[in-house]
Amino acid sequence: MSRHAPGPSKLFAVLLFALTCAVVLGLPGARSVSAQQAKSSDAAYEAQRLAADPDAPGPVQPIPFSHALHAGKYQIDCLYCHSGTDRSRMAGVPPVETCMGCHAQFGSDLEGVQKLQEYWKNQQTIDWVRIHRVPDYVKFRHNRHVAAGVACQTCHGPVQDLHKLYLVPDTKWVNGMPADKLKMGWCLSCHWQNKASVDCLTCHY
């Protein structure tokens, strides 16, 4: 609960937010991107191809983003893009700004990055297809699990090896019944194992 009062940053925030909303409402954005860089590695091209592969499991995303490339090859820390996940109930999904932080500099020869820059130019939001979700009456807390040292892969699968993301199936058995990934029994089996709270009110309220 960040009850600290709004400093200059907050004001800035409010204005920025106003701007964002205005943009969402379709007013023209004011920024542009220079794209003059060296050619990307073949690995990058390969990754992009695989990430876009319609036959691979998982939904086709607006941008062929490869976790295997970023988290795997380049070893970028999850929290670098998904910031806030260690502080908040919700996982931080990187704003376009974050992506542009790097891709303003390079990768513009990749069609995926071009798409990204397109989004940025029009100040549009990227509508990713959601893959991991729990019902709304389940109050999952990312920060708690990060604090407890649960690896992201535990729930999200080996993202560092996945070019195209999907709900990597995993089944635990509870009372002889199969509990699929992100189902209650699946969460519980881990909670029981690690002596985490299994009080109903921990997740349901």
Place this chain on the structure above:
Amino acid sequence: MPELDRRDFLKLVGAGAGAAAAAGCSERVTKLIPYVIQPETITPGIPVYYASTCRECPAACGVHVKTREGRPIKLEGNPAHPVNKGALCARGQASIGRTYHPDRFAGPLQRGSDGKLSPIAWDQALDVLAGKLRESAAQTWLLGADRGPTGNEVLARFVSAVGLGGRIVYEPFAPESLRAATAAVFGIDTEPLFDLSKADLVISFGGDVLETGSSPTEHARQLAEARDVATKERGGARFVYVGPRLSMTAGNADEWVVAKPGTEGILALALAKAAIAAGAGAEGGHGALASLAGGLDPATAAARTGVDAKTIERLGAALAKAKAPLALPPSTGLTSARGVATAGAVLVLNQVLGAVGNTVQIPAGSGTKTTSYKDLLALVDAMKSGKVSVLLVHDADPLYSMPASSGFAEALAKVPFVVSFASSIDETTNAAHLVLPDSTPLESWGDASPRPGVRSLLQPTLAGLFDVRSIFDVLLDAGRKLGAEVAAKLPSGDFRSILEAAWSDTAWRDALARGGVFAETAPTGAPGLAAGVAKLEVAEPRLDGDGPFTLLAHPSPMLSDGRGANLPWLQELPDPVAKITWQSWAELGQEAADKLGLVTGDVVVVETPTGRAELPAWVRGGLRDDVVAIATGQGHGVGRYASRENDGQPGEVRGVNVLSLLPTLTDEAGGRAWLCTKAKVTPAGRKERIAFSQASDNKRQRELGETVSLAALLGEGGHGEAAEGEGVGEGSAGEHEFIVPYNAVDDAAATALHRWGMSIDLDRCTGCSACVAACYVENNVPVVGEEQVIRGRLQAWLRIERYVTEGELDYRGGRPARSSHESLGNVDVRYSPMLCQQCGSAPCEPVCPVIATYHNPEGLNGMVYNRCIGTRYCANNCPYKVRRFNWYDYNLKNFPEPLPLMLNPDVTVRGQGVMEKCTFCVQRIELARQKAKNERRAIADGEVTTACAQACPTQAIHFGNLKDAASVVAKKSADAKRGYHALQELNTRPAITYLAKVTRGSVEG
């Protein structure tokens, strides 16, 4: 990710919390939409708080706006603000709904030739406005409420620069009489400040300071401080209420003096005289008094006021004896054509008692200076005679809030071009030709200064939801369109820059952070009496018409002057006294009703010289039999919630607008008079179902809303039950030898760090219902509407029960008798908040077949919505009846767009067919737990509190960890003399300890 949340809610609202499970929402393709640029302060999932100011009433309480992903979801009191010190009243709590109101205008509108309002673009709208101004600036008038120092300044500059006819600052409940009286008595045109916290004897002459006064939250807190039995000796201040009606404020008094309405001034003078006779100290007012209260010996005063001489002498003596007495002037309802004299008399009494400079301050420039009512009436005449060609209306609904007899309607019809700045539909806007929607308080910059030294800021916490613009920027732009010379006279820049400039004398960012600059000015001392005193003519007021009844048009605590009527929460919150929702009702005294052969629910015709109205009667003992009382606020014909739905479409008039009955009278100084007519009351011969939220105020001597006499508390015998400790109260005195004393701490797991508990101090609870409103907003509690309330389906998790006296074991047949146990001159009202008691051995738990409700390790009575199958056995078995069932998918039916945006994302929205109830705001506990858990410690006292406790103006509710012996709640719960548990003979082992209300008895001379 606002969009994401909205989608979530839409789905939630669509599918319902539980039903979603069946739907298997994980299969549904949903989008994950991040920001383009994420504001650095916003971390999705973590609330951010911004300090701002509530603009529901002139009191200008400071608020913290709780935002999630840049979206305000709740208003909380600003602890740093001197007015409300962290509390926030029901109206403030509900005001967040204005921003997400389904009636809001998406953008500017113009009335076309077809008579319908149709959207136009802003610049187009501005051209239209500018054009009108160019044509007839001199015949243009600006009518609206006070907008704070800077706002007023800008408006004034605009008026002069463009050369408008003038500006009317209009506030229907403005205490003009009091201002005039202060001017007359002390020669200073200001509003006196009353500090109840210092007083040891408060006598209110019809001043309903706790619900509809100038600053209810503040006064409630002060009164509670003054009467705190823990710190003040002998029960602290005594409180006497003078007036014809047992209002909420009166219900909190020790003694109720039933005076004839309008004779408060006379009584005040008589008391002053009696006080002097008993040797009141201050020389101040004696001279003036002699001239004013020449012949007012107790006997004559008694004859004129209907208060017997003995009482007058007794009270006089008491006032004389009191160290810090305080007399409060009448508030709106009792302001008569003699308003100035009455208020003046009260001020004189204060002067005589030496209260001025002590409990009464007369600081220059306090309160809001409104235009005199007579000037407004003059404008109405001008409008009638076609002298006004353009009327700009903002922050006011005069077409509703002006008495019909003033002819405002006809006058407005004569105005060729009416511009409204309202952000959502109201009566006046419905008649406007151009609508330029202003931004709501949560979206706008601004400031307010309720009294010298206290400057409070508003800052926007939401933008882009609607295409609306601040009235100031609109007017400035329109003005600038009129040419360079006008523009030159206008302040430069937009309103925000103007505001910042106006605050340049302060540390702007600091001020924003704290919510303003709060430098309380030093006491003003006691100014001497001015010559004006002699001119006061204290006498019975003029009342138009004839008829056995005096019409008392008292302000509604929830709807106020009608501005609250379109907020569903305020409609559904039961009136603190009548416990009626969504409707208008006429209060009649018991005897009067018996004479007319009326019972509660019978429709009566109330006739005055200026109008007639039909509305159901509520028969009560707490009202003089020569008075009929009707609350303001209802009677709207537009607005989704303000008006009744008529085959699916709003537009049928809801209830009665009492203003249609009032003649247009003014007080001596031209201020607005409310107590101004007699009325005839006749049965209409039909019945109407009243939307009561409470069946009966007879508690049948059961262990609810207990009291303990002061004598008993001080261990001086009297009622002995206090000594019993457990099971305080007349009803339970020594009867329950089978009650097992218990320790609520035992009902938590030994290993748990917390046992959540609550203490509720009935001696502090005023019944204001702020907690209820807070609960509604915090927990996404649905509003169900009039018809459902009548069918007994109110969804409130927390309700305030209003019991009168210990009650009797009446075995009347038929329906439970609505007619109250009140009686004239007798105050024994017990307000008792009732919410889930989180019982240690809860009757609701073992009967649930699926363990949807259970007892968690920290002592909470958990309710798992998605497990519930809706057998409703738990609710049957709950003796406190605090469980509510979703008979329909209320959240689907009653949360039209964009209301879902204000739902609390941390609380599941309950779907059709599940049980719901209070869980001590477990979502707040979970949030607080994060920090504590990271630091491997228990949640500290004060680190988490429930929405109800937080909102309470008097801090009657304390929430915390009972396992922590040092916590406030643990200490409070340990109170052996006042502590009791509701219906303890059932041995449910509640976690809530009530502290019995202290009966201090009537004031001794």
Place this chain on the structure above:
Amino acid sequence: MTPPPPAVSVADMIRPVPTPPDSQANQDILAVMGRPTLPYWLLLGFLVAFVHAAGAVWVYQVYEGLGIAGYSHPIFWGVYIVTFVFWVGIAHAGTLISAILYLFRSKWRNAINRSAEAMTVFAVLTAAQFLGIHVGRIWKSYFILPYPNQRGLWVNFKSPLVWDTFAITTYATISIVFFYVGLLPDLAIARDRSTGWRKLLYTALALGWHGTGRQWKAWNRSVLHLSGLATPLVLSVHSVVSWDFAMSIVPGWHATIFAPYFVAGAIFSGFAMVLTVMIPVRRIFGLEAYITNYHFENMARFILLTSLIVGYSYSIEYFIAWYSGVEPEQTSFWYRAFGPYWISTWIMIICNAVVPQVFWFPKARTHIPTIFVVSTLVNVGMWFERYVIIISGLSREYDPAVWGLYTPHAAELTILAGSFCFFAMFFVAFIKIFPVIAIAEVKELVIHERAHGQGGAH
């Protein structure tokens, strides 16, 4: 004894066993199952139609929410639960007659046990539906079963509602088994005398019953054991139902007398229903030879007895309320008799405790119209008994601020009516498909009498 005739050659003896005219009992009772008449079809058609109408209302309720019913805080249970308890009560006569009277070897049961058992089965089926109709989230109601699930959750066996689920399920199962076992020999009889689809049906159901020695031996034993099991069951089921209320702390519910009180009431209403149904059936299908006034008189005696028990319970409830000195209890009962629900209360007292007293007079016990009227009134009275207990109890609880009132709405009343049609539908169909009287057991008597040459069909 005649001397054996001279032996003839084997060849001469070869010929099929001739079939003489069928026995009187078979003819009479199977005649009931004869070709349905037009009025029969009309009646059945109406019933089916109404059941569907009620079903439509229920679907609408599931879609809209229980709000369309008359529920009102704090009365969370209404007509649905009332009707549930009512039908469970009705269901008691069958097993009682079949099981308990069987153990007591009171042969007069033979004439009525078949139809009574049928009623039991149909009544239980009707009642069971109301558990589903009543809950807020029918689509989640399977949560109430203790089945292994990935959530790792079980049910709360401390909850009377779970007891109820088990009791009703058991009772339904056992009643059906009992009904079927009793039906076996008659199915064989029907099989031997039917053609077409009926032949097929009965052949299948009869499981090749021939009435051989070992079949009868096993059958006798099974019926004995089933009776032995069903007797405590029938007493337990309504006790459990009564605990749905007695286990709570609601004034007017929380009473130790409830179990015996409810069981007596159940038998009371059960017998009344059997009479209400059988009197017309006997009349229409001319079964006077089998269901005689003697049977009716015995049942009237039972009604008189149980009526006395029920009446006693009423008075005891009030006595305890007064004697306990618990004010909420006293208040609740006062309002029960003189409050908003006084009409229901007095209907219940008069119909259940007063009217049946006419059976003290043998004339009344043997006068069929009287019996019919009384039994019908008892049914009405027993429905209102449950209504009074549930509604008036809930409407006057501990917190006077939230006292409330409840009046049933159209939806509930439609579904209530629908439940009667549902029950009737099954029974009407049953009349034409299965023998309404246990033929084999009737024959047992007939043959005995023929063997020992006694008279009178008792």
Place this chain on the structure above:
Amino acid sequence: MPLLVGVFDAPGNVVGSIERLRNRGYDEVEVYCPAPFPEIDDALIEKPSRVRLFTLVGGLAGLFTGFLMTIWMANDWQLVVGGKPFTSIPPYVVIGFELTILFGGLMTLLGLLVFGGLPHGRFGVPDPGYSARFSAEEFGVTVRCKERDVAEVDALLRANSAKEVTLVEP
């Protein structure tokens, strides 16, 4: 082998003939009764039916299931309701009882099928010698014997006042 059918009116005679046939060493005897007559069954089969065993086993199984299930489930995931102990016997008695009855009843049905030899014969094909009159009010006694004994059996049955005796199979 030939099959004779004797038709009787009185159960007493049936019992008589059965005993006689047994004494003469005829084992393949079967009776068809229209109604339950324990004396006949007992004459045919001496030892008491073992259905009782099934009932007992079923009942006990139910009882144990009832208690073990409730106690185990309440402790498998311990959730406090109404501050009551997890293993609280009184409420579980109800479940125990109900399951006793349920299982007992179902096992009894099973017993009937097993010991009653149901389903009996091929679908829709009656035993040779069975006829509809045995589901009316007459009794049938069928005897399968060697050809040379036909006469004796015939005589024996008639001697026990069989209404008629017929040979349905040579």
